[in-house]
Amino acid sequence: MKKFLLEIHQVPDNILDEYLSYWQEYTVPKKTVLSEKDKTESYLYFVQEGIQKAYFLNDEKQHILFFSYAPSFSGLMESFLTQNPSKYHLETITSSRFLRISYKNHEKQIRKHRELETLFRIFIEKILVGLMERHHQLLAHNIETRFKTFAKRSPHLFQLVAQKDIASYLRIDATNFSKLYNSVQI
Known part of the structure; x- marks a missing residue:
């Protein structure tokens, strides 16, 4: 984790070591709900192993916002940062x-x-740039381009995440996703 943080912004060792001393190990099985709608996020997570998804429900259907996996932060940032549900x-x-x-x-x-504070400001700036790029992809790119971009960026997720979840993340209906999956070389 120290290496990950230092790639964002250089922080003196003594300060970073003090900060890292507050982080605790936490392990959970698959299908564990870490955070729920209408609850305030109490923790910021750093993923060492595994894959998570953030989503909202609409008519009992999950709409995937993002996947997180090592090495990266995870958690519901808007709730963690504002301490609102x-x-x-x-x-x-x-x-x-x-x-x-x-x-x-x-x-x-x-x-x-x-x-x-500077390290996390830079980190949040990177999140904002990533969100803007994601919005652009969803609005400006067709389904095949979105699929190919995802396949290039995160090919390992095709083996680890259900196709319905990837299709939801890409905003592609299941039939079209299946056609793309079978026709586009990954």
Whole structure:
């Protein structure tokens, strides 16, 4: 995790080591709901192993917002950062191993160390850029382009995540997704 954070922004070792001392190991089986709609996200997770999905329900159907997997952060950021109830769910797809930090400890360290605040500002900027790119892909690209872009970026997920979940994430109906899956070389 230290290497991951230092790739975002350089922070002195003593400050980063202090911050990392607040992170605790956390392991859960597959299909564990980590966070629920209308609840406030209490933890920021760093994925060491496994795959998770964030989604919302509409007419009992899951609409996938994102997948998270190692090495990356996970959690319902809008709820964690604002400490307001979330509109979404976060669930493990596979057994997952994390490091996690409570909001209280994270906020205490961010307020104490300007370098950590800068690190997380840069991280949130990267999330914003990624969200803008995702919106552009959904609005400007056809289903085949979205499928190929996903296949290039995350080919391993085709073996680990249900096709219905990937189709939902890409906003492609199941029939068209199946045709693409069988016709486009991954």
